[in-house]
Amino acid sequence: xxxxxxLGTALPxxxxxKNAKPTxxxxxxxxxxxxxxxxxxxxxxxxALLKAMTENRGGLMEALQGKLDSLIGRSSGxxxxxxxxxxxRVRALNELQGKYDELEEKFKEEKAALVAKYNELxxxxxxxxxxxxxxxxxxxxxxxxxEAAEAEEEE
Numbered sequence: 001x002x003x004x005x006x007l008g009t010a011l012p013x014x015x016x017x018k019n020a021k022p023t024x025x026x027x028x029x030x031x032x033x034x035x036x037x038x039x040x041x042x043x044x045x046x047x048a049l050l051k052a053m054t055e056n057r058g059g060l061m062e063a064l065q066g067k068l069d070s071l072i073g074r075s076s077g078x079x080x081x082x083x084x085x086x087x088x089r090v091r092a093l094n095e096l097q098g099k100y101d102e103l104e105e106k107f108k109e110e111k112a113a114l115v116a117k118y119n120e121l122x123x124x125x126x127x128x129x130x131x132x133x134x135x136x137x138x139x140x141x142x143x144x145x146x147e148a149a150e151a152e153e154e155e
Contacts, residue, residue, distance in 0.1 A: 079090055131137035141149065 079087060082090070128137070132139065
């Protein structure tokens with residue numbers, strides 16, 4: 001390793017800085033915002049990060065959002081290009097999904113009502129448990145516990 005004199009000729013020559021194309025990293029550096037400080041990114045939540053990234057691009061974001069909004073509900077033509085039998089299956093599946101969605105909505109409503117009902121039923125139990133844990137409510141010993149306590153005292 002000490003004698004590396006002949007290695008320099010095996011390596012390709014690097015272009016001089018005058019004629020060289022900028023590397024990808026150098027080209028990206030030219031596009032960077034001089035006011036950007038990466039140390040401010042530490043601990044930043046996703047919403048704040050997204051806001052910081054799009055802060056100076058409000059017009060672009062509005063244009064993109066407008067374009068996306070105009071596409072909602074429009075057919076891409078893909079379904080219409082399928083054979084009639086496949087289109088019928090897709091339509092039937094959409095109808096079944098609609099029925100499923102209605103049932104799921106009813107389920108969620110009934111579940112919420114049931115959860116609310118049982119939360120009310122749990123309240124006195126939780127209150128009593130809190131009193132016991134905090135030591136504000138004394139609990140009577142059972143007969144077996146009294147006998148065990150007396151046996152311990154005698155020893």
